[in-house]
Amino acid sequence: MAEVALRRVVKMFEKTPAVRGIDLEIADKEFIVLVGPSGCGKSTTLRMIAGLEETTAGEIWIGGDLVNDVPPKDRDIAMVFQNYALYPHMTVFENMSFGLRLKRFPKSEIKARVEAAARILDITDLLDRRPKQLSGGQRQRVAMGRAIVRNPKVFLFDEPLSNLDAKLRVQMRTEIKKVHQKVMTTTVYVTHDQVEAMTLADRVVVMNQGRIDQIGTPHELYHAPKTKFVAGFIGSPAMNFVPATLEANAAALSVRLPNGIAFRVPEDRTERYRPFVGRPVLFGLRPEHITEPRGMLHPDQQVFDVALDVVEPMGMETMVYFVMDGAEVCGRVDPSSAREVGEKMRLVADLRHMHLIDPETEEVL
């Protein structure tokens, strides 16, 4: 049981920086997910925590110890790899007990620990098989079992689900969550899939170009992204961005899109946005906040008309795409209200969920 801390951690590969100074405090028993596009430095960060990569600068603390100098085996961590990295010549039992056997644990304890872990993962009847005889999901479980058996201070997961098919991925996601709730070990989990991040994490760390853009609960990231990158990365389909200017008329503020549409800024935000009046901004709104009119309109919901370019029926909802000043915008409407391509449609923008972004700093205002 341990907390993990990264202090100004930097990693350079030759002369190119992969991680450009990261600060991160992970609480005991917490499930942290590092998420970001490929090349953002998330895997490198994880491998530095594991001790598989040296840090160029900065400190890594695990359970109150500075571990920069400690080789991987003495850091008391366990890691689950993307391709599972099961030893092909060993049975499941041997795979799971390899670390314990190297540490010369008594046979009875090895057996007890492996069996306990196997029960948690429901792989008790696979213990005599070899990795080749297992399905992808089973291999995944064994890889987790190998981690659990060692009862480490920290679990590290490096994109563990990306080799599974879509259906199995969802199932294993739940499985990982359950295991974490059972063993309650501090976990650092790396993925490029924001859905995995949102569903698994206590807190999500969004990384971009070697830096942390934002750390927060899934709820915070979704509702209060701090940068354009986070706003666009979290949520699917991605948030719509339309260039606009912020105008003041009397006490109220409004966002004017170049095509003439003006959206009135909700009253509780006027003070926040007032310093930016007259400046160009990016107007951001998620597709799920652009719908067909539903019942009574709230004062902060506003109607506008568009001509549809693309209509994608998804079953339970329909995605409608239209162009606003060169930017393609997506809305999610009820299938029964959707119109044909080329037709006009009346939509509602829920401005309680709007965001304004400074186009220069790309920070959310």
Add this chain to the structure above:
Amino acid sequence: MAELAAEAVRVPAGVRHTSLQKFMRRRSTIAFAMTLPLIVLIVALVIYPAFYSMYLATLNKSMQRFVGLGNFEFLFRRATFWMVVKQSCIFAISAVFFKALIGFFVAHFVHTIPTKGQRKWRGMLMVPWVIPTAISTIGWFWLFDPSYSAFNWLLGKFGVDPVPWLGHPLWARFSVILVNVWYGAPFFMIMYLAALKSVPEQLYEAAAIDGANWFQRLWYITLPMMRNIIAITVLFSLIVTFANFDIVRILTAGGPVDQTHVFATWAFLLGIQGNDIPLGAAVSLFMLPILGVSAIFILRGVRRRTIEA
């Protein structure tokens, strides 16, 4: 945050990371210790002798006097030397050519038949490669025997006069090449077979749909796909064949009248049997140019494969 990062980047690297560094340094030491026997072996028994050979070639017969290029001058003035150069080239080039050709066709035939029979055929056709060359060459020697030749007995049944397989210079040259082809073709076959198996079946299906006939498929798909492996195998074989010793030594020992000598057998004759080590070394050094050229090309091919993979 950006400032912080910039500041952190400026922290001089690795001031405090002593023990992980020690770990890395120990890794290098272990790695070096693991390769040390290899390095010692290669340096002491391959690199050093190779250079020593060049030094030896500049000494006189009793190895007490430096004669510079005297040995080479002596060789260049001897007709036998030029004969050996010629014979080595004829021997290597024609043997490799026929090995490559036969290997290619046999591989094709094996590839054509149903998969479940391929193992059996491949197993049978590899036998010449598996038997130690010295041993199979004795077998050939017996087949060529002047008075009991089993080949001549067969030819006699068809009314053909006995052939002096090893007795006449031209026939002897033919015989040593034949034995070399017999021994080496299976190696080509096995390499080509592996290459043939790696050509995706879809390419042939696509070509068949495009209307390519048997020959066009061979010419436009099989050969280009196998180009690299053909090149590497040919170069390898060129080196080995050029440096061949066993077959010529046992079959003809260079005769009749030195007509079948190659560099290796002549160097053995002069250096070990004739006790003129410098002269033998000088002869064997003539294998170097072809070796160097082939090595450069092989290395290029090997590198390219590594990059592709």
Add this chain to the structure above:
Amino acid sequence: MTAVTAGELGGLKPARRGSIQKSRRQALFWSYVFLVIFAIFFLTPPIYMLVTSLKSSGEISAVTNPWWVYQPTLENYVELLTQNQFLVFFRNSVVVSVTVVAITMLISVPAAFALSRMKFWGSATLATGVFLTYLIPETLLFIPLFKIFAFLRDVTGIEFINHWWILIILYPTLSVPFCTWIMIGYFASIPKELDEAALIDGAGYIQMLTKIFIPVALPGIIAATIFAFTVSWANFLYPLAFTTSADQLVLPVGIVTTLIKGDVYNWGQIMAGSLLCAAPPLIVYAFLMDYYIAGLTAGATKG
């Protein structure tokens, strides 16, 4: 309408399939014809050797069909195997080959592991160097080596030449570079995550090699072992140059130099001895054909 189309198709399809089948059958037929021809070409010498080895010397010198045995006898084999000299050759060969295989694997496996996994200064150059060494033929090295060992005798007083054990020093130069090279290829194909998992599990480099790499790359180890064995079993030049006394010879040279006595050839015995010498590699090949071929093709296709 539909019926007509179906009928047309029905009429077309079998005809087409017939022509494809016909050309396939033809290709198959000619393939078999040529395979039989080449199999005869490839197998004639060993079969003829077998035939001869079963003949008495009387039958060999009689003018009968050389391709057939009229009175098969095992006397050649019996004579050889009861003859001390041949057994000495055999023992020398076995001792030399087994020792060389052990030395080769002890040198090349750790070296290949270090070269493929523990990057250190100059490791890439060294790997290329190993490959180049493999290309240097023994026919270039035997003369300087002969001189070097003569020189060593003058310095140390130990006689190296004309002792069978000198081959144990010499043969690794033939086997080690290639075995290292193919082991580098096999080790390189093991995913990097496997060593990282082992590192986290607490394995040191030696444990990583013995507990993970060697078992996982076992097919490669077998292929390399086979190669080292066949090379040291079959080499002819080094024993011919370095050993001369009858009790120091290994099989191939022993057969050539002692059974062939001047002009008196005892062909039945020579052939029997040859086949006995060819048997170990052939047996290894028969049982481990796939490993044998994998090692052969790995050399040029891998890495």
